[in-house]
Amino acid sequence: MVHSGGRPLASLINNNFERLEQVPNSSHRYYWKCRHCGDTDNSSGARIQGHDNNLPNHLIKHCTNAVALLRQAARQFIMEKTGAPTDSNAILTSLAASGSSTIAAIPIKKHKASNLDGYIDRPLSKEQNNLANAKLLRFFIHANIPFHVGDDVFFHEFINVIRPSYHIPSRYVLSRHLLDSEAVRVQQEEINRLKDRKCLTLLLDGWEDLLRRSLYGSLAVEVNHPPVVLALENMTGQRGTAENLVAVSQKAMNHMEVGDGRKFIAVTTDNPTVMQSYHCRNNNTVRNK
Ligand SMILES: [Zn+2]
Numbered sequence: 001m002v003h004s005g006g007r008p009l010a011s012l013i014n015n016n017f018e019r020l021e022q023v024p025n026s027s028h029r030y031y032w033k034c035r036h037c038g039d040t041d042n043s044s045g046a047r048i049q050g051h052d053n054n055l056p057n058h059l060i061k062h063c064t065n066a067v068a069l070l071r072q073a074a075r076q077f078i079m080e081k082t083g084a085p086t087d088s089n090a091i092l093t094s095l096a097a098s099g100s101s102t103i104a105a106i107p108i109k110k111h112k113a114s115n116l117d118g119y120i121d122r123p124l125s126k127e128q129n130n131l132a133n134a135k136l137l138r139f140f141i142h143a144n145i146p147f148h149v150g151d152d153v154f155f156h157e158f159i160n161v162i163r164p165s166y167h168i169p170s171r172y173v174l175s176r177h178l179l180d181s182e183a184v185r186v187q188q189e190e191i192n193r194l195k196d197r198k199c200l201t202l203l204l205d206g207w208e209d210l211l212r213r214s215l216y217g218s219l220a221v222e223v224n225h226p227p228v229v230l231a232l233e234n235m236t237g238q239r240g241t242a243e244n245l246v247a248v249s250q251k252a253m254n255h256m257e258v259g260d261g262r263k264f265i266a267v268t269t270d271n272p273t274v275m276q277s278y279h280c281r282n283n284n285t286v287r288n289k
Helices: 011-016 054-062 068-082 088-098 126-142 147-151 153-162 171-195 242-255 272-288
Strands: 017-022 030-034 200-208 214-222 225-234 264-268
Touching: 011 017, 011 054, 011 068, 030 054, 054 068, 068 126, 068 171, 126 147, 126 171, 147 153, 147 171, 171 225, 200 242, 214 242, 225 242, 242 272, 264 272
Parallel strands: 200 264
Antiparallel strands: 017 030, 200 214, 214 225
8 A cells, every 4th residue: 555556545644644765775665754743852754664554553552643533534535445334333233143044044055046145155245255355364363363374375265165265365455555554443343332431440450471471451340331442552561550550541531532520430450559649639630731
């Protein structure tokens, strides 16, 4: 998309990034500078190599000057690249349809088909292919299947038996384009859900995983509503001080466009000493705004 593939550059890229010199290899890629934060000191937007979703992801995750609407446009941009179904209702409907009612929905196969339709594989339309890719990714994630299975020869043989015209996305496509697209879709859906909430509680908890990384997860919860994951932060090597926890929770709230904290009425953690200090610091932060 970003490199010169003959296609006109999407306006999201042109409007928000300035093209710099070409990357010194045969990739035909360029370096880009963010028009919003590229000139500020130590900015991550000063020089970004344009490949995959690096540029829109900069606006979503790293740009210090991008406004909420622009971040939303960048998420939309990533979703449109894979043609992922973006309307949450459409997804819920299709999920519901593929759920409990599956057995009833699939017509019983006739043993003797009356025409060739039963034998010949009709190619998938672009929309069907995009939907199949999105469903495959969700299955891989939920079943905890590694993405390299997308390149597995026996998996290819299996797909070849049931639907030869479906091309399984490679590990690269699964782990970059499709995963990016699914991640921003979920994020946008959760942001939309948080918009109507007014009495949220921020839950913050840390734990150590099997690789002995120190992780901090933050959730926004409200009675009678499903919880929303704000962020998961790797804080290995940092101390769980109140100062660090305030920074982590601020970053998490920014990530979900609720950074001003107005929708939160309470914060819960499991360490009373840190909590007291956190309380003082957080009050100061809010007052300073
Ligand atoms: Zn920027």
